[in-house]
Amino acid sequence: MRITSFALLMLFVAPFLAQEPADMETKYQEKLKKEFISKVPWEMKLDDAMAKAREQKKLIIGYFTRSYAP
Amino acid sequence: MEGGPLLQDWWTAESKNFVLYLNITSKVDTHPDQGMLQKKGGNGFPYVVMMDSGGEVLTTFRPNAATDVQAAAAKANDFVSARDASAKNPKDDDAKARYLMVKLTMKPDEAERKALDVAMKGKVSKATKEKFDGFVAGERIKSWEQGFRTTMRAAKPEEREATQAAEAVKAYEAWKGGMKPPTDDVAWLNYAMICCGGAIKSGDKAGAEGIVTWIETFSVKFPQLKDTVKKMREDIANIGKTETPKEAKEAK
Numbered sequence: 001m002r003i004t005s006f007a008l009l010m011l012f013v014a015p016f017l018a019q020e021p022a023d024m025e026t027k028y029q030e031k032l033k034k035e036f037i038s039k040v041p042w043e044m045k046l047d048d049a050m051a052k053a054r055e056q057k058k059l060i061i062g063y064f065t066r067s068y069a070p
Numbered sequence: 071m072e073g074g075p076l077l078q079d080w081w082t083a084e085s086k087n088f089v090l091y092l093n094i095t096s097k098v099d100t101h102p103d104q105g106m107l108q109k110k111g112g113n114g115f116p117y118v119v120m121m122d123s124g125g126e127v128l129t130t131f132r133p134n135a136a137t138d139v140q141a142a143a144a145k146a147n148d149f150v151s152a153r154d155a156s157a158k159n160p161k162d163d164d165a166k167a168r169y170l171m172v173k174l175t176m177k178p179d180e181a182e183r184k185a186l187d188v189a190m191k192g193k194v195s196k197a198t199k200e201k202f203d204g205f206v207a208g209e210r211i212k213s214w215e216q217g218f219r220t221t222m223r224a225a226k227p228e229e230r231e232a233t234q235a236a237e238a239v240k241a242y243e244a245w246k247g248g249m250k251p252p253t254d255d256v257a258w259l260n261y262a263m264i265c266c267g268g269a270i271k272s273g274d275k276a277g278a279e280g281i282v283t284w285i286e287t288f289s290v291k292f293p294q295l296k297d298t299v300k301k302m303r304e305d306i307a308n309i310g311k312t313e314t315p316k317e318a319k320e321a322k
Contacts, residue, residue, distance in 0.1 A: 027096070036073075044093075059088050063092050064106070
């Protein structure tokens, strides 16, 4: 029973454990190539976005996404 | 979102009115702003917020259409102008009350709710009093919704329909007594639909029609509501008849 549970757990967890930093970097770089990113000018650092918002007297739209998983 | 709305022309046009900040959680510490999601109150993806130039989250939203962005911006601007007005005149009860109402709508806080009552006892305009009445009505509706959910959860499956009908009649009585949606906001839609059911059950044609008309305004944004509105109108038309179509069907 315990072995079955462990095997099932590993089935779900293993793909995430297997992600090496290099995989993460590749996925991040792939994410940066997505069309929604190139279509409009994004700031990648909040400090830069805040400085620009102060200068242009605009609100900031923050879009939070991930690259490590689909 | 990334393969849909954010690729559309309306997004390109609308987003020019804002500074756009992209945060990608990558689990690589050297990438910019890792951990920012949690700092800004997010716990899932995608998480979309409107922030002021100080990085304070003013509202969250889903940009599925230009109107979603515009509505979020209106909400955020209301907050910023109320906050700035209150900061400029710290002794002005009217400005303070308006700021607290906007703030509490976004995030409830017991101490600030008490501060609002104190400010409302000060020198405030008629418009602010009216806004406060709407705010209190909103609070009552939210509290009613909580009670309604608890009651429905406690009801046995075979009692649910009767329980909901009884609760709807009570809700409609409260509606007539002034517990009406304070704003044309989709947040009150569920309550209005229950009240409409209560009005129909109570045999109040005019009252039910008034609520359906309010509900119908949302069918532009939510076309699936058209069927619900149609069904409600059929039920209204059947008010006063000896048996509802459902009862007639059951009798057969």
